[in-house]
Amino acid sequence: MLSELKLLDATLHRTDTQTRMPFRFGIAVMTAAPHVFLKCRYEIGGQVVTGIAAEGLLPRWFDKFPEKQADQEIDEMLQVIRQAVAFARQAAPAPAFDFWRQVYQAQVAWAAEQGFPSLLAQFGVTMVERTLLDALARAEQCNLATLLRENRVGLDLATIHPELKGRTPAEFLPAQPLTKIIARHTVGLSDPLTAADLTPENRIDDGLPQTLEDCIRAYGLRHFKLKAQGDVDLDLDRLRAVAQVITAHCGNNYAFTLDGNEQYREFPRFVELWDGIQANAALSAFFENLIFIEQPLHRSVALDPAIAHIADWENGPPVIIDESGAELSALEQALQLGYAGTSHKNCKGILKATAHRCLINHRNATENTNRYQMSGEDLVNIGPVALLQDLAAQAALGITSVERNGHHYFHGLTPFPQQISQLMLQQHGDLYTEMDNGFARVNITNGELNLASINAAPFGVGVEVPLDGFEELSLLRKNRM
Known part of the structure; x- marks a missing residue:
């Protein structure tokens, strides 16, 4: 019961x-x-x-x-x-x-x-x-994986996806949560790529790697997430520069995704970017290791059949939705339009994502393909709670390569009292390591994160996180201004 x-x-x-x-x-x-x-x-x-x-x-x-x-x-x-x-x-x-x-x-x-x-x-x-x-x-x-797989939450898959009527999460989710995931490193649009990009004004001396090439060396990275900004010429220039650094340090042992960030409102304009990529020999070779493209079209048009001609894109790459995935029906709409899947972030919902993961795995099995994908994406998640819960969900859903960027843009857990770092180091010593200042930082080794302590916790977090000293906000509803 x-x-x-x-x-x-x-x-x-x-x-x-x-x-x-x-x-x-x-x-x-x-x-x-x-x-x-x-x-x-x-x-x-x-x-x-x-x-x-x-x-x-x-x-x-x-x-x-x-x-x-x-x-x-x-x-x-x-x-x-x-x-x-x-x-x-x-x-x-x-x-x-x-x-x-x-x-x-x-x-x-x-x-x-x-x-x-x-x-x-x-x-x-x-x-x-x-x-x-x-x-x-x-x-x-x-743990969360058991809750979902054994359906102790009472998830009715058919409520979200009618074609899954009579099916259960146990038929589609991993028998055990993943013990490791590959950290897919975000390369922001203004991130320095090499030491030549550093100046006295933007150089950081905090003990953590700053440039892309230093991050590759320090963390053993091999998966990346690249960003587009909606200007074809600028995007091509940036992609060429990033590709040069990645191939110089990783050879052919890399994979990546391209995030369109909703920067294109017209599909032909985005196809123009893709054609520019294919027309450049170095970029074309680099893009052979592309996993998928994420949400190139703005959410206002991405699911519009008159604009999103994904299914008609001859020899086009896999494209998934992200920001367009708000509604429960969005994934089925996207698949009908030719998209290859959707993303998971905890901020978009875990029970919904569980149903989506089941549908994707069902479609792949039914059609004997691996075309349909669910990716793991970030929202600059950091510990001591959000990152750990996100990793627990990704592990439970079986998502092997997950975008991680919070560790890169924040200096470990220094935004929080040092007591929290010590708790993380004690309970989650596989996920965190200690910095010289006594605070904890995420430990990426050989491009991977170890999830053993995450999976041992109820929902990622194995300690009670003290909230002393943080501002308590009223939960009374306020009228919208």
Whole structure:
């Protein structure tokens, strides 16, 4: 019998973080961002259990309206969290999936009334979802992979994908979570590639690698994520420079993805970039190791059959959606249009991603192909909670190569009290290693992350994270300005 959950109370804490170097992606450059922790106390099968979730509030991703100020976007991210918590308080006691559906459906209706973009609105739901999965794993004394594979959450796959009627997650998910993943290193649009790109003004002396070539040497990288900015000529120049560094240090032992970051609103314009790649001998050879292209078209047109002619692209590469994956039906829409799959980020939802992973694996098995893909993508995740929970989900879903960038743009766990670093080093000494200043940093060795301690924890995090000293925010709903 499935355990029922009831939300008893919740708290929300905030701290501010600064990057060690600017992260330029799409239309945005990030140098600082708030980081929030949501703790929810549930009654589960007669037990009272607390679950936690965390996320950096990164403007210009959930809602890409350039006219909005960053502070407004952050306020809206906080508002969707508050609203989801309010709906969770109102939800009737139910197994995890049914509880989640109550919150999800209420948030969908509210967001439509308020004019919030779906991706932004559902971010609030995912924060609640992560706390309930954490609490349920603790109550069930198992890890996230077991919760999902044994379907202790009560996930009805057919509710999201009707063609999976009568099927169960155990038929599609790995028998065991992955013990390691390949770290796919993000090369930001303004990241220095070689020592020649460093100047006295942009050089960082903090003990961590800064240039792409230094990161390859230090971490043993072999998977990469490259960024496009929507200008064909600039994109081709940047890709040539990046390709030269990667091949110089990795030979042919590399793979990569290209992130379009929604920078193209017309499909022919993006095809022009691809044709330019194929016309250049060095780039054409480099792109033989391409895994897929991610979301080149803006979300407003990416699922429009009149614009997204992916299926008609003769000899085109695999293309997946990312920012367009807000709605439950988005993956099926994308597959019908010729896309090869979708991405997973915890901020887009874990139960939804589980159903998507099952559909992708089902389609591959039915069609005897490996065409359909689910990628693991980042949102500058850092510990002590968000990164670990993301890795736990990627391991449970069997995603072998996952974009990782938080360790590159932040100086380890220095944004948080040193006590948190010590806890991570004690409990997650395979994932973290100590820096000279006593703080912890992510330990990437031979291009991989070790997930043993992640999988040993209920939902990635094996310690109780102290939130002393962080600002406690009101969870009362505030009217939208």
